Amino acid sequence: MSVPGTPSAAESVTRSGVDPSFVNGTDGGLVDRLAATAVTDVRDYWRRTFEPVFGKGWQDLRGGFYSVDSSSRAARPAPCTEKASEVEGNAFYCPSADAIAWDRSALLPVLREKYGDAAVVIVLAHEIGHAVHHRAGVGVTEQRQQPSRFPTILTEAMADCYAGAFVRSVTDGGAAHLRISGEQLDAALGALVSFRDPVGTAKTDRSAHGNAFDRVSAFQDGYQQGPKLCSAMTVDNRKFTQTTFTSFDDRANGGNMEFQRMIGSVAADLDNYFSALVTQRGGTWKRPTVRTDEPRPGCEGRDQGPVAFCPATGRIELDGVTEVPRLHEQIGDYATGTLLATRYGLAAQSALGRPVRGEAAAKTALCLAGAYTGTVFGRREGFGLSPGDLDEAVQVLLGYDYGARDVHGEAIRSGFDRVESFRNGALGGPAACGFG
Template identity: 90%
Template sequence: MGTAAVVSLLATLLGACSVPVPGVPSAAESVTRSGVDPSFVRGTDGGLTDRLAAATVTDVQDYWRQTFEPTFGRAWQDLKGGFYSVDSSSRSAKPAPCTEKASDVEGNAFYCPSADAIAWDRSALLPVLREKYGDAAVVIVLAHEIGHAVHHRAGVGVAEQRQQPSRYPTILTEAMADCYAGAFVRWVADGRAPHLRINGGQLDSALGALVSFRDPVGTAKTDRSAHGNAFDRVSAFQDGFQQGPKLCSGMSVDNRKFTQTTFTSFDDRASGGNMEFDRMIGSVTADLDNYFNALVTQRGGSWRRPTVRVDVPHPECEGRDQGPVAFCPATGRIELDGADEVSRLHTRIGDYATGTLVATRYGLAAQSALGRPVRGEAATKTALCLAGAYTGTVFGRREGFGLSPGDLDEAVQVLLGYDYGARDVAGEAVHSGFDRVEAFRNGALGGPAACGFG
C-alpha cells in the first residue's frame, strides 16, 4: 500500500508467511449497515465489491470532514481526482491515474498524489481480501490509502519527502497512514459511521491482512519502499485506534521507534532467522530464566527456576487445560506439547512464535513468585505484557541470545491468530487478538513498568 508508485500486493498477500486468523463467526458478516450507490466511482461495475468500497470511501471522507479541522486547524478537502475501480484482468479497461494500463494496478490499491485520486483493483485485490480476511480488510486498506491523502494535505507530501528524505522516510508516512486508518476504524467500531460497522471478530481478521502487507523479512527501514514490519504496522494502527488522529499527525523520526531491521550475519540470513525447535527451547528458556530471576528478585521475591518439559502431549496443570503451553504453579513446571501443536506453529510461523508462547508462561511464573494472582484477565494480560517486556530487552542485542529481523512479526502473528499465550492457569483466555497484541506491545515498548512491575 504505497503512495505514487504502484507496488504489487497480490504476491505479498498470497505468498507471505501469514497465519489464517481463526476469529469468530461474526468476522464473516458484512460490515455494511446501509448501501452506497457506487456510480461516483469511475470504472465501477456496480457489483458488491465496489459497493463495499464506495461505502468505505464515503464514510472515510465523512470522518475527515469532521476530524481534519480539529486536528490540523483547517477544513478537509474531498479528493479532487475521485476514485477508480479497475478490472486489472481486462485489456479494454481504462488505466487509473499514475498508471499506463489497467494491468499496472494488478493486486494493488494506491493513492496518486499528482491526481489526488485513489484507485483499487476490484478483480485481484479486494475480492481476495474479502475472501481471506473479511470485508473489514477492505475497509482498512482503503482507509490507509486515504490516510496518505491526509498527510499530503497536512504538509507531508511528495515534495517534502524528496527534499527531506531523512525527515520524512517512506516508513514514517506509511506508519502515519496506518495510524489514520486505525483512528477511522475506531470511529466505525464506536458505531458513528453512517454506512459501516465493525465488531471485534472482524477487526482481528482484518489485522491479519495488515500483517500480510508487511515488508519482506530483512528489509531495511531506510529502504525507499519500506512500509514497515508487522509489529510496526500493527503498532501504528493500534496507536491511531486508541489515541486518535492527533497522535498520528505528530509522528516523526524523532518520536517514532521502528523495529524493522536487516540481517546482520550471513548465517542468520541463510536460516531466515530461525533456529531448530530444540535449540530454540534451550536458548530461550535459559535467557528467560536470567531475565525473570532478576525481575522477581529485584522486587523482593524468590525466583524458582521452572522445570521445562517439551514432550507433554496434552499439558494439564492442576487438572486444568491451558492448551499446548502451560505453567503449573504447584510444581513450578512449564509444559509444552512439543511434538505437535507448538512444533507445528514453530515450523509454520517461525521460531519466535515458540519463544513468545514460552515467555508468556514465564510471565505467569513471575507473578506466582511474587504472590500475585495467576488467574483472571488481569493475570493473562500481565503475562503477555511481561513477555513483551522481555522481548524488548532482547531486541537489538549484539551479543548472546538475540532477535532476528522477523521475530517480532512472528510474535504478532501467533498472538493475533491464537489465544494460547493469553490463557491463565485455569485455561481462561483473552479472546481478542487485538487486545493480546496490544498487551504484548505495551511491554515491548514500555518495559516492566507498563505491566505494573515498576
C-alpha cells in the first residue's frame, strides 16, 4: 500500500534513546535501541494506568524481553520456541514465560523501512497488550476453558485497543522517550493493516486476528476512548466484520469484480440507498450521471481529484482511465466502491440543501459512505460485500485523501480521521453522520 507523507513518517519517533542492555540477546544496534525505547515507555504507561483501570498494581514481565536474529543459526531461541528461526518475521508474547520476543533481522527493520519507526512502537505495544489482558484475567486458561467467550479474535482486538490507548498517550506528549506525529501514525497504521488475516478467514478460526477494519477499529477505540473500553470488550458487545467467502466464484476471483462491472453495480445500489435517505428526509433526489470516460475529471470549483461530484450539473465524474483503475487493481474493487460512495454522500448533502464545502461536509460524505457500506455488509441477496471489501475501504482511505475532499478539493489530511469518519457511519448508520 502506498502511504503519502513518508518523509515525515521516516523521521525518528524517539526524543532520546534507551540503552537496550536489559534486552536478552540484544546486539545493541539501532533496531534494538528503538525497541527498548518503545517497551520502556509502554511499561511506564502501564505502571501509571493499570491500577486505575483494573484496581490492582502493574506487575512487570517476569520473563523480560528477547531480541532474536532469526537469520543466525547460532542465535539462542526465545521462550516458547526451540530455535531462533521460529521467530522469523514475528513478534509475540509468550504467556508461559511472561516474556516478549521479536525478530530484529526480518521483522523490525522491515517495519521501519515500509511504515516508519512508529510501526515498531505499535507492534510492541500490541504484544504488551497481551500481557495486560492476561494480568486482567483473560489468559490462556480462560481461553482454553471458554473458547466461545474468549476467542483469539477478541484478545487480539483487546491488544490492538491497548496499543491504541498507549499511542494516544504518546501523541498527547505523555511519554518520556517517544513522540509520534499524525503523519507517522497514519503510516504506521499501514503495518496494522498488513497484519490482517488472509481474506476469507472465518472470525471463529482459532488463530483469527481480525481483518484490517476490525484491527484498525480496535486500535482507534483505544486511542479515542482509553483502556477502560478495551478491558470491557466481550463477544457480546464487540462486532467483528470478518467473514468467509460464500460462493466458489467469489473465492475464485478473490472477491473482486472487473472495473466497469463494479461501477455499474455499485452505482445502481448507491442510487437506491441515497434516494431513500434523501426522500425520507424531505428532499428530492435526482440520480447522478456517473461518467468514467475522462482521465482527469473536471467540474466547477477546484480539483477534487480522480472522483468528483459536480453540484451544478448533478454529475459524478470519475477517472476511469488511469488513477481509479490503478487503485482498483492495486487495492481491490471496493476501493473504487468506497470512493464513489463518498461522492454520493456529497450529492445527498446537496440534495438536502446542506453545505458541500468545508471539513464538516467532507467528514459527512465519508460517514455516509460508511453508513451505506454498513447496510451492504451481510446482505444475502443483491449487491453485497466480499470478505476483503472492508479492508479495501480502510486501505484506500488511509492511503489517499480522494474520498475526503469537499467540492472545492479541500481534503481531510489525516488518514486516521478519514477512517474514523467512515467507521462511524459503518457502525452507527446515518444517525452517526447527523442524518437521524
